[in-house]
Amino acid sequence: MKGVLLVNLGSPDSTNPKDVKKYLDEFLMDPRVIDVPRWARILLVRGIILNTRPKKSAAAYQKIWWEEGSPLIVLSERLQDKVKQKTTVPVALAMRYGSMTLQKGLQELVDQGVTEVLTIPLYPQFAMATTETIDVKVEELRKEFFPQLEVSSLPAFYKKxxxxxxxxxxxxxxxxxxxxxxxxxxxxxxxxxxxxxxxxxxxxxxxxxxxxxxxxxxxxxxxxxxxxxxxxxxxxxxxxxxxxxxxxxxxxxxxxxxxxxxxxxxxxxxxxxxxxxxxxxxxxxxxxxxxxxxxxxxxxxxxxxxxxxxxxxxVPCLNDRDDFAQLLADWIDQWRLKDLKTAIA
Missing domain, CATH: 3.40.50.1400 (Rossmann fold)
Structure with missing residues (x-):
C-alpha cells in the first residue's frame, strides 16, 4: 500500500522563548544547515546564538502568530486536508524540525498499512538545508525504525x-x-x-x-x-x-x-x-x-x-490554494499509477 508524507520546515510549539530556543537548537545544530565541524557548531549555536537569539525570535513570532498557532503549521495542515480530499492515497504531514517529527509522520502512515512512501519536501528548489536534510533524515529513520518501508522522494519541482x-x-x-x-x-x-x-x-x-x-x-x-x-x-x-x-x-x-x-x-x-x-x-x-x-x-x-x-x-505564498493542492494530488496519483521517475521526475 502506498502513502505520502508532506514535509515542511517546522515551527516552535509556541512563542515562549524556551520553545523557540528548543526549536532553534534542533534547527541550527543540523549539520546541513550550519555545515561546520560539530565542535564549532556547538560553540557557535549553543555558546553564542542561543544566548541571544531566542528572545528576539520569540518577539518576531509573536508578531505573526495566529490564534490557531504557527502560520506555517496551520497552512500546512490546511494544505494536507485539501490534498487528502483529492486523492485516495493516505497523506500524512510532518516537519523537519519541531514536535511534528518525521518519525511521527512515517509511523502514522505505517499504522494505516502503508509499505511504500513518497516524501514530498515542500520546497520547489533543491538545497542542502531543505530538501537534502529531509531525505537524509528520512533514510536514517527508515533504517532504524522502518526497515520494511520503501521510500522515494519527489525531486525539486521548480521547473515543472x-x-x-x-x-x-x-x-x-x-x-x-x-x-x-x-x-x-x-x-x-x-x-x-x-x-x-x-x-x-x-x-x-x-x-x-x-x-x-x-x-x-x-x-x-x-x-x-x-x-x-x-x-x-x-x-x-x-x-x-x-x-x-x-x-x-x-x-x-x-x-x-x-x-x-x-x-x-x-x-x-x-x-x-x-x-x-x-x-x-x-x-x-x-x-x-x-x-x-x-x-x-x-x-x-x-x-x-x-x-x-x-x-x-x-504577494502571499501558495499556501493552501486549491490549484496547488490539486497539483500535488495529481503528482501523487501519477506516482500511485506509475514509476516516480517516469511520472513526475
Whole structure:
C-alpha cells in the first residue's frame, strides 16, 4: 500500500522563548544547515546564538502568530486536508524540525498499512538545508525504525511547467490590484559554500555570474540556478519586461558570504534610487511563515518606507490554494499509477 508524507520546515510549539530556543537548537545544530565541524557548531549555536537569539525570535513570532498557532503549521495542515480530499492515497504531514517529527509522520502512515512512501519536501528548489536534510533524515529513520518501508522522494519541482503555471497564476492574482513599478523575487538565502558543496561536478559552480546560465548537470542540485530559473520562467509567463523584475536572497546568518544580492539591502537601494512602488514575491516558500510575514512584510516594508518608498506589496505564498493542492494530488496519483521517475521526475 502506498502513502505520502508532506514535509515542511517546522515551527516552535509556541512563542515562549524556551520553545523557540528548543526549536532553534534542533534547527541550527543540523549539520546541513550550519555545515561546520560539530565542535564549532556547538560553540557557535549553543555558546553564542542561543544566548541571544531566542528572545528576539520569540518577539518576531509573536508578531505573526495566529490564534490557531504557527502560520506555517496551520497552512500546512490546511494544505494536507485539501490534498487528502483529492486523492485516495493516505497523506500524512510532518516537519523537519519541531514536535511534528518525521518519525511521527512515517509511523502514522505505517499504522494505516502503508509499505511504500513518497516524501514530498515542500520546497520547489533543491538545497542542502531543505530538501537534502529531509531525505537524509528520512533514510536514517527508515533504517532504524522502518526497515520494511520503501521510500522515494519527489525531486525539486521548480521547473515543472504545471508548477510554474500555478505559481504564476498565484502571483498574477496577488499583483492584480497592486500598484507597482518593480517585482522583487526574494528567495531564502544559503551560504555560498553550500552551492559549491552541492556541485556534483566539483568544478562548475563558481558563482561568477555565468555558471548558472551555462548548461551543466550541476544545475540539478544548484539552488542558485534553480532560483534564478524560477524567476526567469515566471517572468516569461507573466510577460514582465526586462528591468522591471529582479532576484534577491534573504535571511543570512553569520559572517560568511551568502548568496547575493541581499533582499534587505536591495529594498533599501531601490528606495534610495527612487523606486516608489515595490512588489515582493517569495517563491522559495510554499507556506507563509516568519520569513515572509515578519522579515519581508514587516521589516522589509519598514526599510522601504524609511528610504522614501511608498507602496509595498507582498504577494502571499501558495499556501493552501486549491490549484496547488490539486497539483500535488495529481503528482501523487501519477506516482500511485506509475514509476516516480517516469511520472513526475
Amino acid at each position: 511547467p504545471e508548477y510554474i503555471d500555478v505559481l504564476s497564476r498565484s502571483i498574477a492574482e496577488g499583483l492584480e490590484n497592486a500598484d507597482y513599478e518593480h517585482v522583487l523575487f526574494s528567495y531564502h538565502g544559503v551560504p555560498e559554500r553550500h552551492i559549491r558543496k552541492s556541485d556534483i561536478t566539483k568544478s562548475h559552480c563558481k558563482i561568477d555570474g555565468s555558471c548558472c546560465v551555462t548548461a551543466s548537470e550541476a544545475h540539478k542540485y544548484c539552488y542558485r540556478h534553480q532560483c534564478l530559473d524560477t524567476t526567469r520562467m515566471v517572468a516569461e509567463k507573466l510577460n514582465l519586461k526586462e528591468g522591471t523584475f529582479s532576484t534577491s536572497f534573504q535571511s543570512r546568518l553569520g559572517f560568511d558570504p551568502w548568496l547575493q544580492p541581499y533582499t534587505d539591502r536591495t529594498i533599501e537601494r531601490m528606495g534610495l534610487a527612487g523606486t516608489k512602488k515595490l512588489a515582493i514575491v517569495t517563491p522559495a516558500f510554499v507556506s507563509d511563515c516568519l520569513e515572509t510575514l515578519e522579515e519581508i512584510a514587516m521589516e522589509g516594508e519598514e526599510i522601504f518606507h524609511e528610504v522614501g518608498g511608498k507602496d509595498f506589496t507582498v
